[in-house]
Amino acid sequence: MKISDYVQYDALGLSGLVKSGQVTAQELFEVAVRQVEALNPILNCVVHEHFDLAQAAVDAGLPDGPFSGVPFLIKNTGLDVEGMLLSTGCDLFRDMISVRDCTLVDRYKKAGLVILGKSNTPEFALSFATEPEAFGPTRNPWALNRSPGGSSGGSAAAVAAGILPFANSSDGAGSTRLPAAHTGLFGFKPSRMRNPLGPVAVEAIAGMSTPHALSWSVRDNAALLDATAGADVGDPYGCPRPETTFLEASLKDPRPLKVAMTLKSPVGTPVDPEILERTREAARLLEDLGHTVEDVEDAGYDAHALKAAWRVIAAVNVAPAVAARGKALGIEDPAARLEPVNAEWVREGAGKTGADYLAAVNQLHATARALGHFFTRYDILLTPTTGELPPRIGEMAGVGTSLDAFYDRFWSHGPFTCAFNASGCPAMSVPFGLSSGKLPIGVHFGAAFGRESLLFSLAGQIERARPWSATRPVRDDAGYAAENGAAE
Numbered sequence: 001m002k003i004s005d006y007v008q009y010d011a012l013g014l015s016g017l018v019k020s021g022q023v024t025a026q027e028l029f030e031v032a033v034r035q036v037e038a039l040n041p042i043l044n045c046v047v048h049e050h051f052d053l054a055q056a057a058v059d060a061g062l063p064d065g066p067f068s069g070v071p072f073l074i075k076n077t078g079l080d081v082e083g084m085l086l087s088t089g090c091d092l093f094r095d096m097i098s099v100r101d102c103t104l105v106d107r108y109k110k111a112g113l114v115i116l117g118k119s120n121t122p123e124f125a126l127s128f129a130t131e132p133e134a135f136g137p138t139r140n141p142w143a144l145n146r147s148p149g150g151s152s153g154g155s156a157a158a159v160a161a162g163i164l165p166f167a168n169s170s171d172g173a174g175s176t177r178l179p180a181a182h183t184g185l186f187g188f189k190p191s192r193m194r195n196p197l198g199p200v201a202v203e204a205i206a207g208m209s210t211p212h213a214l215s216w217s218v219r220d221n222a223a224l225l226d227a228t229a230g231a232d233v234g235d236p237y238g239c240p241r242p243e244t245t246f247l248e249a250s251l252k253d254p255r256p257l258k259v260a261m262t263l264k265s266p267v268g269t270p271v272d273p274e275i276l277e278r279t280r281e282a283a284r285l286l287e288d289l290g291h292t293v294e295d296v297e298d299a300g301y302d303a304h305a306l307k308a309a310w311r312v313i314a315a316v317n318v319a320p321a322v323a324a325r326g327k328a329l330g331i332e333d334p335a336a337r338l339e340p341v342n343a344e345w346v347r348e349g350a351g352k353t354g355a356d357y358l359a360a361v362n363q364l365h366a367t368a369r370a371l372g373h374f375f376t377r378y379d380i381l382l383t384p385t386t387g388e389l390p391p392r393i394g395e396m397a398g399v400g401t402s403l404d405a406f407y408d409r410f411w412s413h414g415p416f417t418c419a420f421n422a423s424g425c426p427a428m429s430v431p432f433g434l435s436s437g438k439l440p441i442g443v444h445f446g447a448a449f450g451r452e453s454l455l456f457s458l459a460g461q462i463e464r465a466r467p468w469s470a471t472r473p474v475r476d477d478a479g480y481a482a483e484n485g486a487a488e
Helices: 011-020 025-043 051-060 103-110 153-160 177-183 217-227 244-248 275-290 303-329 342-349 352-373 404-411 419-425 452-465
Strands: 046-049 070-076 114-117 166-171 186-189 210-213 260-262 290-293 378-386 427-434 438-444
Touching: 025 046, 025 051, 025 070, 025 114, 025 153, 025 275, 046 153, 051 114, 051 260, 051 352, 070 103, 070 153, 070 244, 103 114, 103 217, 114 153, 114 177, 114 217, 153 166, 153 177, 153 210, 153 419, 166 217, 177 186, 177 210, 177 275, 177 438, 186 217, 186 452, 210 217, 217 452, 244 452, 260 275, 275 290, 275 427, 275 438, 275 452, 303 378, 303 419, 342 404, 352 419, 427 452, 438 452
Parallel strands: 070 114, 070 166, 260 290, 260 378
Antiparallel strands: 046 114, 166 210, 186 210, 186 427, 378 438, 427 438
């Protein structure tokens, strides 16, 4: 199969070719490997190649799932794949190998996906730029001097460049949606616990981190969630069951919706004018499609309090893992092996009390209450996805700055997304064109808890009205046509 043909299909399209006998899973695997070998030296999006395990899975025969034979990457944090490295973007965990599949990966495999390896991520996934010191920066296929964002930046770059049609991501403050915005992809964060984190873990960062995917097409994203959603054995709670499949929802226009739009950063930071204009453009499209859009001041939650709470919760969750790894390796001060900002953050977390953590968790609950009330009045909240265009490499790295300065920049870059992690509500970033410098811009849509079907219906309607698949940095048999020069 030619690469120029391969990149024209989404994941369901590729699987359809396999099911019809037009191509084999082996052929798709070989094309994907060629893409990694050609593009990874440029982009640094795959940090742990496990082609031997992928080949073994193909040789053993793949399940007849919805994505049988389709190549896939797992983000290098959070999810165990038996026999694969799980270094979490960190030198301290460089040699960590998973001994079994987690529940979500087991569901990926049962869907027929062929897992090639692990995509790059910032250290502990604690940044909106994928630039770990241990493995080097991932570069944006649209402009190599720019980051694809983070923390799912490796997956985003791989999909945007045409290595594969979709890839695993996770989102604890916007880490699926911001990279989607920065690379022209569709990024979807499901409701809390829609996808499981078992068989050991129940939640990640107090329930704020939710795994799913970045994709070119809406239907791929929806069908993948159909294949993976549902509580794990022993989960203490789960999401309400949808009335129909997410794929079916994505193919049907929603009823006329009441949409609230705010263009103001909830923490008072600037928002790029071109991003604001694309968001207004999205509002005009929604009105053309029969929806009502109303300007609102804000969504009613305390973003400054949420910002303070997220810092505590992230630190307290990472600190014990660092301490345990240090103990296992006989390292007296494991934090010294981390990037400077994360070392400061982990030490800060180790000094927090139970009361500090409880107060932070209660702030998440307060955010959920506020958004819950908000969504009794509106169906959708429309905002920019990001405050800024894709950052230049080095601008948001975890070195050469203090934790305070880094954290302020983190929130300035992504001020809109975290409320949906705190509340557990679903949200998505939809591609909405390019800046004057040819950099992708995404627009953000959120809905009430458990309303993924509504978001997929709206996303499908937008995709049909304004397709984005033709606007991509993949144009030739090398699979990559982004200019090597800087995009200003």
